[in-house]
Amino acid sequence: MKSTDTIPLDEARTLSGAFHSRLQRSADEIAYLQYDPTLGQWVEYTWQQTADEVSRWQQAMLGEQLEVGDRVAIMLPNSWEWMIFDQAAQGLGLVTVPIYTNDRPENIGYILQNAGIKLLLIGDNEQWLGLRDIQDQLAGLIRIVVLKPVEPYGLGLRVATTAEWLPAVAGRLHRWDGDPDTLATIVYTSGTTGRSKGVMLSHHNILFNAAACLKAIDIYPDDLMLSFLPLSHMLERTLSCFLPMLAGSKVAFSRSVSKLAEDLVQVRPTILISVPRIFERVYAKIHEKLETDPSIVKLLFTKTIDIGWRRFEYRQQRQDWFPGLLIWPLLELLVARKVQAKLGGRLRFAVSGGAALAPDIAKLFIGLGVNIQQGYGLTETSPVISANTLEDNIPASVGAPLEGVEVKIGPYDELLTRSPSVMLGYWHNARATGEIIDLQGWLHTGDQAKLEDGHVFLTGRLKEIIVLANGEKVPPADMEMAITMDRLFEQVLVIGEGKPYLSALVVLNDDEQVILANQLQLDASSDTFLTDKKLEKALLERIRKLLRAFPGYAKIQAVAISPDIWDIDNGLVTPTLKLRRAKIIESHRQLVDSLYRGH
Numbered sequence: 001m002k003s004t005d006t007i008p009l010d011e012a013r014t015l016s017g018a019f020h021s022r023l024q025r026s027a028d029e030i031a032y033l034q035y036d037p038t039l040g041q042w043v044e045y046t047w048q049q050t051a052d053e054v055s056r057w058q059q060a061m062l063g064e065q066l067e068v069g070d071r072v073a074i075m076l077p078n079s080w081e082w083m084i085f086d087q088a089a090q091g092l093g094l095v096t097v098p099i100y101t102n103d104r105p106e107n108i109g110y111i112l113q114n115a116g117i118k119l120l121l122i123g124d125n126e127q128w129l130g131l132r133d134i135q136d137q138l139a140g141l142i143r144i145v146v147l148k149p150v151e152p153y154g155l156g157l158r159v160a161t162t163a164e165w166l167p168a169v170a171g172r173l174h175r176w177d178g179d180p181d182t183l184a185t186i187v188y189t190s191g192t193t194g195r196s197k198g199v200m201l202s203h204h205n206i207l208f209n210a211a212a213c214l215k216a217i218d219i220y221p222d223d224l225m226l227s228f229l230p231l232s233h234m235l236e237r238t239l240s241c242f243l244p245m246l247a248g249s250k251v252a253f254s255r256s257v258s259k260l261a262e263d264l265v266q267v268r269p270t271i272l273i274s275v276p277r278i279f280e281r282v283y284a285k286i287h288e289k290l291e292t293d294p295s296i297v298k299l300l301f302t303k304t305i306d307i308g309w310r311r312f313e314y315r316q317q318r319q320d321w322f323p324g325l326l327i328w329p330l331l332e333l334l335v336a337r338k339v340q341a342k343l344g345g346r347l348r349f350a351v352s353g354g355a356a357l358a359p360d361i362a363k364l365f366i367g368l369g370v371n372i373q374q375g376y377g378l379t380e381t382s383p384v385i386s387a388n389t390l391e392d393n394i395p396a397s398v399g400a401p402l403e404g405v406e407v408k409i410g411p412y413d414e415l416l417t418r419s420p421s422v423m424l425g426y427w428h429n430a431r432a433t434g435e436i437i438d439l440q441g442w443l444h445t446g447d448q449a450k451l452e453d454g455h456v457f458l459t460g461r462l463k464e465i466i467v468l469a470n471g472e473k474v475p476p477a478d479m480e481m482a483i484t485m486d487r488l489f490e491q492v493l494v495i496g497e498g499k500p501y502l503s504a505l506v507v508l509n510d511d512e513q514v515i516l517a518n519q520l521q522l523d524a525s526s527d528t529f530l531t532d533k534k535l536e537k538a539l540l541e542r543i544r545k546l547l548r549a550f551p552g553y554a555k556i557q558a559v560a561i562s563p564d565i566w567d568i569d570n571g572l573v574t575p576t577l578k579l580r581r582a583k584i585i586e587s588h589r590q591l592v593d594s595l596y597r598g599h
Contacts, residue, residue, distance in 0.1 A: 002220045005248045009211050014203040015184055016091040016176045018245050019054075023047050023173075026248050029221065033252035033267065034080045042252070042266065045080055050087075052170040053080075057088035059171045064119060064143050068093035068176070071186065072119040073112065075099040075127060078227045078253045081147060081162075083241065085121050090203075093176040096185045097198075098232035100575035101127065102568050107196060109134030111188050112141070115198060115427065119143050125150045128159075180204035186427050187234050189379050198427030199379045201234075209382040209421040210243040212402035216389050217373070219247035219271070223348070226269040228254035230575065234383040235353050239273045261342065268344035275354040276361070277577060279372070283361045284487050286339070304335040308367035316393060336368040349373050349390060353383075355578075356458060358481050362395040374398050376456060380436065380443060381405075382421040386456045397455035407456060408442070414462055415449035416442040448475075464581065466496050474502060479554050483546050488512040491566050493584050494556070495592060503558040503595040504543060505588055507565050530561040558595040562588055 005025065012018035022031075027048040036043045066072070072089050074096060076082045089096045097115050099108055101123070112120065112134075120141055122128060128150040131138060138144075144159045152159075184203045188196040225244060229236035244251050252267045254260055260278070290298055311328055313319040340347065349371040352362075357374050365372050375387035376398035385407065388399035401407045405419040418441045425433035437443050448460040460475035468474065476494035483492045483504065491507040517524035520534055529535065539559045547554045566572035572584050585592055 002218075002222075004214075004218055005221050006211075006214055006219075007246045007248075009204075009207055012207055012246065013180050014090070014177055014182075015206065015242065016087070016174075018207060018242060019051075019087050019091070020173075020175045022245050022248060023051050026221070027051075029248065030250050031244075032080050032083065033224075033250065035253075035255050035263075050080070050084065051173055053084045054088045054091065055170040055173040056166050057084055058091055058174050059167045060145075060165050061088060061092055061094070061119070066092065066094060066118060068178075069095060069183070070118045071095045071097050071115045072121075073097040073099055073115070073117045074121045075101055075108070076121060076123050076147070077101055077256070078229075078231050078236075078240075080253065081121075082231050082253075086241070090184065091174040091176055093178060093182075095183050098185070098187060098237070100230055100232045103575050104568065104571055105130055105133040107188075109137035110195065111198075113137050115186055115188075116140060119145065121145045122147075124148045180207070181424075183424060187232070187237075187379050197429055197432055199234075200424040200427050201382055202424055205382045205421050205423060206238055206242055207246070208404065208419075209384055209402070210238050210246055212404055212421070213239065213243055213384055213387065214247055215403045216387050216399075217349070219243065219249050221248040223247070223249040223270045224267065224346075225249065225251045225271045225273065226254055226263060226267050226344075227251050227273070228257060228260055228263070229273060229275060229354075232575070233354075234379045235377065236273060238382060238384065239351065264342065264344045268346045270346050270348045272343070272347060272350040274350055274352055275577070276352055276357045277355075279350075279352060279357065279361050279365060280484075282339075282342070283364055286364070288487065300331075301335055304331040305364055305367035307331055308336060308369055309363055312366050312393075316391075332369060339365075339368045340370060343370060347371075351375055351387070353377065356398075356477065356481065357395070358485065359396055360485070366395060376447075376458065378443075378445060380423045381417060381419070382423070384421075385417050385419075385445075388455075394453070394455050397452075397457045399456065400454045401456065407451070409449065409451060410442070410444065412462060413448040413450065413459065415445045415447050415456065415458075417445060418442050466494070466502070468496055468499060468501070474554070479547060479550065479556075482550070483543055486542065486546055488516060488542065491562075491579070493579060493581060495585060495595075499596055501557040502555060503560070503592075504556045505560055505562055505584065505591065505595075506539070507562045530563060535561075560588075560591040560595055562591065 007018060007021045011021050028046055030044045031047045031050050032045045033042050072094050074082060074085050086096050097117060099111055128146055142158060145165050146161050149161055180203045182202055183200050185201050186198040188198050225240055227240040231237050240251055254263045290301060307324045307328055310319060311325055314321060347370060351373050353375045362372055371390060373388045373393060374395060375384055377383035377385045384402060385405055386399040386401045388394060405417060407415060407417050410416045422443050446462050447458055448462060450457050450459055461477060464476060466474040466476055479494050480492045483489050488509055489506050490509045493505045494502055495505060496502040514524045520538055522529060522532055522535060536559055543556050566584055568575055572580050
């Protein structure tokens with residue numbers, strides 16, 4: 001039986017303390033893997049090598065006359081350098097502020113000013129040139145550090161590449177071991193409305209959460225995670241940064257989402273932290289291939305999912321033994337392992353968080369022997385509130401509360417939570433803090449839920465409930481998820497607030513809309529294609545079929561097509577790919593009005 005090597009909280013105390021404890025325990029063990037494009041291979045770094053680099057970065061930071069509590073920002077893709085910068089800052093008592101690399105310039109400028117950033121680390125010339133759009137908001141910076149050489153332009157800023165800025169050799173490794181309740185990081189939420197709010201998290205907030213996760217699911221020193229969600233996202237940072245540090249496991253940094261499929265096969269992780277969108281894409285590709293496969297292949301695949309799912313239920317002790325279990329080894333060999341291989345072939349489990357995972361998708365992967373553990377949390381809770389475990393996994397739920405995390409259902413079925421993981425508050429925003437954390441310390445999540453069998457089941461979102469003109473309340477998220485299961489619909493927004501009926505604003509997949517146009521004998525390149533009544537009728541019929549399992553309220557009576565995709569660049573989705581509902585509606589005002597003309 002495998003053994004764990006978890007650092008206890010009273011030993012770690014701070015984020016810097018956790019790193020030092022891991023260094024003492026595992027100096028020569030592999031900590032991180034990163035692809036080196038120059039060498040054309042994955043390079044391994046031990047904890048000792050990482051510590052040596054951290055000390056170099058600390059010497060350079062000390063040269064900038066930074067003081068304990070100063071804020072420093074990092075705007076890099078997931079990488080060894082990201083971890084080094086963060087740990088170097090933590091060891092000096094600085095406050096790390098992560099920034100999404102794909103965030104809009106105006107939001108980057110707002111964060112730099114709002115947090116009072118003194119030092120900024122960026123990656124390359126593209127990011128550097130992007131700062132020109134916000135040059136009037138960079139005055140407070142005393143230094144910008146860049147990993148690669150950049151084009152000079154007259155900003156009057158102190159800019160240096162790491163080659164110039166870092167000392168040649170490592171010095172003393174500094175450890176900050178002050179009060180664990182001290183501010184460690186400010187994480188700006190990618191809010192769907194209004195300005196981003198800076199979530200203040202302490203050392204203890206984060207370490208408590210990581211330790212509670214380790215009590216729910218064992219992580220071993222030989223485990224290997226593949227990190228690809230942005231480290232600016234608290235789910236990825238806690239689970240791929242500090243949890244492996246406490247557990248002594250390894251982390252590999254994916255090259256990019258576009259290279260994720262290759263990286264999975266090359267790295268062969270045992271643990272994957274993901275959002276539903278990744279599983280949705282694999283699900284769609286599997287079904288796309290099945291459409292062209294012979295009937296016998298489709299039958300075998302369906303049989304594998306059925307037996308695999310019932311096997312899962314049997315192992316969860318929710319179903320009795322049945323004879324079909326005897327043929328699972330054969331079905332796994334013929335079908336399941338082919339899908340498992342595309343995920344590296346060694347996956348012990350995958351965590352899905354950030355949004356709800358559709359039941360059909362969970363069933364497919366679990367039926368193929370891929371253990372998906374759905375969880376739930378918020379940036380404001382460091383972030384995990386609840387999670388399914390390997391032994392107690394109800395995929396329709398977001399799991400049981402972590403040890404030491406309290407939950408209860410408040411007015412309007414809102415989920416409330418209280419724990420040592422709850423944030424210190426919002427940076428320079430006492431009003432917003434008071435609105436989300438009440439006087440008894442309960443944080444109001446804004447999510448509606450029910451509690452059954454010790455598990456949390458999300459049922460809706462308070463702010464996203466659509467109230468029709470007749471007073472009927474409609475949760476749109478599940479409807480939108482069901483519609484986007486069809487490859488034709490790239491993005492969907494269900495609307496109808498204060499209106500007599502529900503409508504849908506959609507973005508169509510380029511390839512699929514050409515196929516549909518041919519079926520309808522329409523010209524997809526025509527200027528009038530997107531407003532053609534024949535197309536509208538076909539889309540409504542397709543949507544109604546997708547929603548046939550929903551209650552009667554879930555009836556879409558009109559549909560309009562957005563000509564452009566909603567993305568981060570046009571400000572219609574957040575860096576974590578959540579739809580900015582109000583902004584989408586406002587930017588498509590004419591289309592929306594056309595859906596209700598005459599009503």
